[in-house]
Amino acid sequence: xxxxxxxxxxxSNFAPLEGDEAALLARLxxxxxxxxxxxxxxxxxxxxxxxxRIILSGWACRYxxxxxxxxxxxxxxxxxxxxxxxxxxxxEMDHSIGSLTPLHYAELPHERxxxxxxxxxxxARAFWWHMMTTISIQREWTLNLSRNAFERIxxxxxxxxxxxxxxxxxxxxxxxxxVTQIEIGEATGLTPVHVNRxxxxxxxxxxxxxxxxxxxxxxxxxxxxxxxxxxAYLHLGRRRPRPPESALLGQGAGGG
Amino acid sequence: xxxxxxxxxxxSNFAPLEGDEAALLARLxxxxxxxxxxxxxxxxxxxxxxxxRIILSGWACRYxxxxxxxxxxxxxxxxxxxxxxxxxxxxEMDHSIGSLTPLHYAELPHERxxxxxxxxxxxARAFWWHMMTTISIQREWTLNLSRNAFERIxxxxxxxxxxxxxxxxxxxxxxxxxVTQIEIGEATGLTPVHVNRxxxxxxxxxxxxxxxxxxxxxxxxxxxxxxxxxxAYLHLGRRRPRPPESALLGQGAGGG
DNA sequence: CGTGCAATTGATCCATTTCAAGGGCCGTGG
DNA sequence: CCACGGCCCTTGAAATGGATCAATTGCACG
Numbered sequence: 001x002x003x004x005x006x007x008x009x010x011x012s013n014f015a016p017l018e019g020d021e022a023a024l025l026a027r028l029x030x031x032x033x034x035x036x037x038x039x040x041x042x043x044x045x046x047x048x049x050x051x052x053r054i055i056l057s058g059w060a061c062r063y064x065x066x067x068x069x070x071x072x073x074x075x076x077x078x079x080x081x082x083x084x085x086x087x088x089x090x091x092e093m094d095h096s097i098g099s100l101t102p103l104h105y106a107e108l109p110h111e112r113x114x115x116x117x118x119x120x121x122x123x124a125r126a127f128w129w130h131m132m133t134t135i136s137i138q139r140e141w142t143l144n145l146s147r148n149a150f151e152r153i154x155x156x157x158x159x160x161x162x163x164x165x166x167x168x169x170x171x172x173x174x175x176x177x178x179v180t181q182i183e184i185g186e187a188t189g190l191t192p193v194h195v196n197r198x199x200x201x202x203x204x205x206x207x208x209x210x211x212x213x214x215x216x217x218x219x220x221x222x223x224x225x226x227x228x229x230x231x232a233y234l235h236l237g238r239r240r241p242r243p244p245e246s247a248l249l250g251q252g253a254g255g256g
Numbered sequence: 257x258x259x260x261x262x263x264x265x266x267x268s269n270f271a272p273l274e275g276d277e278a279a280l281l282a283r284l285x286x287x288x289x290x291x292x293x294x295x296x297x298x299x300x301x302x303x304x305x306x307x308x309r310i311i312l313s314g315w316a317c318r319y320x321x322x323x324x325x326x327x328x329x330x331x332x333x334x335x336x337x338x339x340x341x342x343x344x345x346x347x348e349m350d351h352s353i354g355s356l357t358p359l360h361y362a363e364l365p366h367e368r369x370x371x372x373x374x375x376x377x378x379x380a381r382a383f384w385w386h387m388m389t390t391i392s393i394q395r396e397w398t399l400n401l402s403r404n405a406f407e408r409i410x411x412x413x414x415x416x417x418x419x420x421x422x423x424x425x426x427x428x429x430x431x432x433x434x435v436t437q438i439e440i441g442e443a444t445g446l447t448p449v450h451v452n453r454x455x456x457x458x459x460x461x462x463x464x465x466x467x468x469x470x471x472x473x474x475x476x477x478x479x480x481x482x483x484x485x486x487x488a489y490l491h492l493g494r495r496r497p498r499p500p501e502s503a504l505l506g507q508g509a510g511g512g
Numbered sequence: 513c514g515t516g517c518a519a520t521t522g523a524t525c526c527a528t529t530t531c532a533a534g535g536g537c538c539g540t541g542g
Numbered sequence: 543c544c545a546c547g548g549c550c551c552t553t554g555a556a557a558t559g560g561a562t563c564a565a566t567t568g569c570a571c572g
Contacts, residue, residue: 014345064399067484072402074395089270089384094392094489128345135391136350139330142397143320145445146328149560180518189401194560196520228323233350405528436550450528452552 003056003079003104004029009167010080013236014129021123024116029056033104042105043083043097049090051107053083058103059178063186064095073187075138076100076160076179080167085131101178129235136233144188147227149198152188154227157208161217162231177215259312259335259360260285265423266336269492270385277379280372285312289360298361299339299353305346307363309339314359315434319442320351329443331394332356332416332435336423341387357434385491392489400444403483405454408444410483413464417473418487433471 007029008022017025033056036042042053042060060077074095077083083097088110117124137159144152164175179187185195202208207223209216217223224230263285264278273281289312292298298309298316316333330351333339339353344366373380393415400408420431435443441451458464463479465472473479480486 062395064395066399066402070402072399074398089381090388090392090491094491095395125345132346135394136346138391138394138398139318139320139351142330142394142400143322143328144398145400146322146326146442181520182518186402191561192519193521193562196518197560200520235346235350437552438550447529448551449530449553453528456552 003033006056006080006167007054007106011123011126011130013166014126015122017122017126021120024120024123028108029054029106031106033106036099036103036105038099038102041096041098043093045093045096047093049084049088049093051109052085052113053097054106054108055079055081055083056104056106059100060097060103061100061183061187062095062097071186072189073183075134075141076156076187078160078163078167079169081134082127082130085127085134100183133233133235136235140233149188149190149194150201151227152190153184153195153198154202154207154223155229156184156187157215157217158220158224158227158229158231159234161215161220162234162236166234166236173218173220174214174216176213177210178213259289262312262336262423263310263362267379267382267386269422270382271378273382274378277376280376280379284364285310285362287362289362292355292359292361294355294358297352297354299349301349301352303349305340305344305349307365308341308369309353310362310364311335311337311339312360312362315356316353316359317356317439317443318351318353327442328445329439331390331397332412332443334416334419334423335425337390338383338386341383341390356439389489389491392491396489405444405446405450406457407483408446409440409451409454410458410463410479411485412440412443413471413473414476414480414483414485414487415490417471417476418490418492422490422492429474429476430470430472432469433466434469 004026007025008017011017011025012022036058043049045064055077057079060083062074062077063071064074065071077097083105084093117127140155140159144155147155160177161170161175164170169175181195181199182192184190185192188195190198199208199210203210205226206218207226209218260282263281264273267273267281268278292314299305301320311333313335316339318330318333319327320330321327333353339361340349373383396411396415400411403411416433417426417431420426425431437451437455438448440446441448444451446454455464455466459466461482462474463482465474
């Protein structure tokens with residue numbers, strides 16, 4: 001996977017890009033990518049929102065910490081995702097963004113984004129689509145309130161599998177899964193202990209194979225059925241999965 | 257409360273409107289408001305998204321129903337809120353919208369919205385702000401995953417109190433609260449039975465008085481403290497509460 | 513070779529669910 | 543005017559999913 005390629009892949013999920021658009025995105029990605037170690041904050045609650053950050057490689061998450069220390073992960077950011085589409089309307093971050101793995105990101109100054117949105121209607125629409133699906137995913141996460149542990153974790157797995165596949169970051173039924181059980185718990189509102197036991201249930205039902213930071217879903221439809229999953233909210237349309245890439249696994253989730 | 261006024265009130269929460277903007281909104285609101293009875297669907301999952309709907313009076317909610325019948329309320333829509341800012345990027349609704357009370361809404365065709373967004377930068381920014389706070393509220397709801405019953409319900413109360421106060425739909429410490437305990441349960445992921453018992457706890461601690469569809473919060477700061485609430489995510493800034501209105505209570509939540 | 517973090521296991525506790533039933537209120541129809 | 547049904551709220555008792563507390567293992571890394 002070429003890092004410069006990821007943004008175009010992500011945005012072309014909505015509609016194919018044309019002309020110099022992909023090149024534009026590639027140039028942005030190459031400019032001066034920032035590097036961040038695992039478990040570091042990229043942005044913090046209360047920070048001013050000036051630039052648009054775009055994940056080029058690695059995983060991150062949105063999160064909030066309550067006064068008593070509880071941490072809730074609000075969403076996962078994958079390569080190609082933007083941290084904020086705030087468009088400088090809101091003055092400060094109301095949540096934090098932290099890396100889960102080592103990662104790279106690009107920074108897009110607001111002026112340049114504004115110019116793109118004016119000059120490149122197709123790009124503008126792609127960004128809109130990106131934002132709308134982000135909201136949609138956020139709504140899906142609140143559905144977890146009426147789901148049990150098994151369904152919550154299964155939904156997380158399915159969401160990440162489909163999102164990664166949409167940008168070609170899968171290898172057949174397998175994806176990199178660099179998230180600890182503690183973090184799964186923080187994302188789903190469950191105790192690490194209970195996450196562990198639920199994972200064992202899923203394994204014993206043959207629904208997942210999760211080992212050495214690789215998640216394999218032998219029969220995705222079986223998993224979907226078991227947790228009442230329907231991927232409509234991802235708005236990936238009837239687009240087929242991306243063609244297989246050169247070796248994705250084993251090169252480290254962070255890619256750097 | 258003049259119904260035609262509500263949209264301007266809502267959007268001016270971000271920055272004061274100027275010139276003919278308020279009049280524009282008032283005209284839209286007056287044009288041909290649609291009327292909907294309580295507990296009816298305004299839009300359904302799978303529907304095409306063509307128009308922008310704006311609540312003028314009454315309460316509605318976003319919701320999704322799982323295959324086995326569980327219903328999760330994803331958010332509450334109050335007067336001045338828009339049902340969709342989809343901007344026709346997504347083809348179909350991935351959730352439903354239903355009325356909680358009898359209500360009125362206005363329909364804004366996409367062409368007219370597009371013209372406004374082009375011609376009235378202040379309005380455009382106000383719509384942006386509206387969308388960003390909507391996302392922010394959605395994130396706050398997923399925080400409920402790490403909250404217990406008491407905190408979930410308390411957060412719902414605080415959110416609705418502050419949102420209504422921001423558009424002047426409060427009366428001191430009181431707001432209309434036309435939501436059944438069943439619906440509170442659907443919004444928080446709790447059983448009606450447990451909602452009932454939790455409400456009794458909140459009452460016995462003197463934090464709320466909920467009776468006859470009116471919610472009174474005698475000491476909002478005490479409630480905030482009890483549930484670790486912080487209203488930053490509403491992005492209402494340091495704006496003071498709206499001046500008191502003429503009698504709001506007792507004229508029916510639907511306002512029509 | 514220790515140190516630290518992730519995964520695992522066991523035992524107990526508790527918040528919330530489930531099941532079941534009764535009471536109050538309100539609109540409707542006889 | 544009263545009886546009836548329906549909906550919402552309330553209460554009790556029992557069941558359970560998930561939390562809590564505590565300890566062990568395995569592994570990567572300096």
